[in-house]
Amino acid sequence: MKRLLLTLLLGAAAVSAATPGTAQAAHGMPGMTMPAPSGSAPATRSSAAVQALRLVQGWVAAAPPGAEELSVYVVLANPGKAALTLVGVSSPVAGSAMLMTTGKDVAGRETMQMAMALKIPAGGQLKVLPGQAHLMLRNLKRQPQPGDNVPVTLRFSDGSARTVTLPVRRLP
Numbered sequence: 001m002k003r004l005l006l007t008l009l010l011g012a013a014a015v016s017a018a019t020p021g022t023a024q025a026a027h028g029m030p031g032m033t034m035p036a037p038s039g040s041a042p043a044t045r046s047s048a049a050v051q052a053l054r055l056v057q058g059w060v061a062a063a064p065p066g067a068e069e070l071s072v073y074v075v076l077a078n079p080g081k082a083a084l085t086l087v088g089v090s091s092p093v094a095g096s097a098m099l100m101t102t103g104k105d106v107a108g109r110e111t112m113q114m115a116m117a118l119k120i121p122a123g124g125q126l127k128v129l130p131g132q133a134h135l136m137l138r139n140l141k142r143q144p145q146p147g148d149n150v151p152v153t154l155r156f157s158d159g160s161a162r163t164v165t166l167p168v169r170r171l172p
């Protein structure tokens with residue numbers, strides 16, 4: 001049964017990686033639609049390569065009361081000889097979550113784009129930082145406050161999952 005679940009997760013990751021996201025949306029925009037989020041399955045296992053990942057920094061950005069979404073930032077260092085690919089995120093405080101990259105439109109406004117995969121190069125770092133990317137927690141079940149610690153599970157294309165506990169901080 002466990003083997004079957006892993007196979008399904010791997011299959012889902014492979015499909016996700018093959019179809020880059022095209023959905024665009026802004027935080028809090030009413031009526032926005034997005035593809036079904038990845039990463040809602042329970043954690044299964046963690047490969048040696050994923051266990052070796054180092055969390056250089058990470059935090060959950062505190063949101064104003066009533067916010068429906070939270071942004072999570074992480075910097076992950078990969079000491080291994082093979083690239084790793086982050087394909088999903090989840091948290092017990094959120095009903096759904098997704099990977100997003102950020103950019104600017106022609107008018108200079110910030111835009112967000114759902115990402116199906118974020119690569120962590122061999123011997124390098126993935127920087128999910130303000131202005132570049134974020135992990136977006138949606139459908140919040142509660143509103144974490146500054147000083148709280150929030151578990152966030154990261155899922156990788158090799159079928160691994162790794163949970164990190166991140167503090168809630170006000171954005172610098």
Ligand SMILES: [Cu+2]
Nearest residue numbers: 027100112136
């Ligand atoms: Cu977002």
